[in-house]
Amino acid sequence: MILAVTGGKGGVGKSTLSYELGAALDAVVVDADLAMADLPGGRERGPDLHDVLAGRASAVEAVRTGPVDVLPCGRSLAGARAADVARLDEAVADLARRRDLVLDCPAGLRADAGVPLALADACVVVTSPKPWALADAVRSRELARELDAGVACIALNRAVDAPAVAPVERALGAPATVVPADPRLGRSITDETPVAATAPDSAAGRAVDAVATAVRRAR
């Protein structure tokens, strides 16, 4: 299956949760944020998603294996400008036949966020539990609905105090899971230590597992 991890706002933890879900679901995480890539691996270690979209490499050969397998994205503006997100479909089709994919979507509601969502069978909407962030989550949910990507789960990320879950579920019309703030989650990408694998019994690890379970259920 192809899972999109989306959310209208930047900086709410989409990439971190994508990485964690990659570990929990044994999927390849595709950094589909063409203009602001932040998953490990870059140009210096071989082809990236910019190359794949430009037809210079296949998605399969651009995957970097590690604790979590990642298809990274290039970081040059020129590459981002040249990359055509509309080709994402054919670019990852071959890889999607072999592995489950987690697409780490960019923030916003433009085509670069919409195309990965449109490709996905289901999506996880990541949001901060703060009330001001929910409006963006609602917009992402709307976009996902328009593009036929069912919302498997709302992840209320980096929760400090236990947020009110029920109103969020009512507003967004999907089950919500609270992912607590945990410094290990913050480090998981840079240290390549996904909590889902290194600390599955921590509160954060259990939260990631709950999101993964919701995703499996939506399959």
Next chain:
Amino acid sequence: MSVSLDASADVRAGVALVTARVSNPGPVARRVRLVNRLDGPVLPPRRRGAPADGWSAEGFDGVVPAEETLAVGYACPVGEGASAGRPLKLADVSAPRGTTAPPVERARRDLPPSAPPRDAVPLPDGPQTGRADPDEAGREADDAAADRGAAGSPAPGDATDPTAERDDRASRGDREGGDDPAGSPAAPAGDGADGGDGAAAGRSSDATAVDAYLDTVERRVARGEQLTDASVAEATAALAGSDLDGTPVAELPDALAADAAALEALAERAERLAERARATDVPVDALRRLA
């Protein structure tokens, strides 16, 4: 109450600009198929390099909502002096199909484009990172050149390439400078003269780029002159020394013809600009009083 077509064409410089309005006075939406009757390819409106929805090589296929009018337009190169009466025909009117486009297509078509703005991307052929001096070009520019080159290469015939606009500009520069690699300094010269991009680079680097372009052309012209009506000995000498310059002899006539055209265009433009520059009268004192 039937669907009606009102089409007209305006031929400018050998290209027919066709505008059409399809009116549907009926109470239900109708699917219409418009077929181009002109003697030339259909150049549809494009968005991010991709033809707008409904356009094909033949014409347009789309839905006119009930009691509404659909306006469409396209261009068609028909050649100088051709007439373009009745440019379109209404080939088919039918019930709209129930199918909608697949989600990826909808996402691409309906959501605003996301590519970083052109201004944010350092152009590898900008005045300061000229190919004439690749050692000085930064790594970023090299990357950009690599990306652009490789991404641009499959572009011909590929309608969805978002670099198309940029390539247009690059190819315009190349056209001005001739078909050979050595002609590329024309791009900075052209861009600088366009005003916007070169402004930040300042007047001196504009002038340098123009000088570099003219020097390249001058070398080429000098070689052309050497080989014009040359004796065997002279020609041999000229050819022996020719490897220093980029243009192969076989391509020299074409390159020189292109140079001549580019220089004439440049001269004409330079003259017009000079006239306009002379005609200006900035009232500095008055402005100072206002400020």
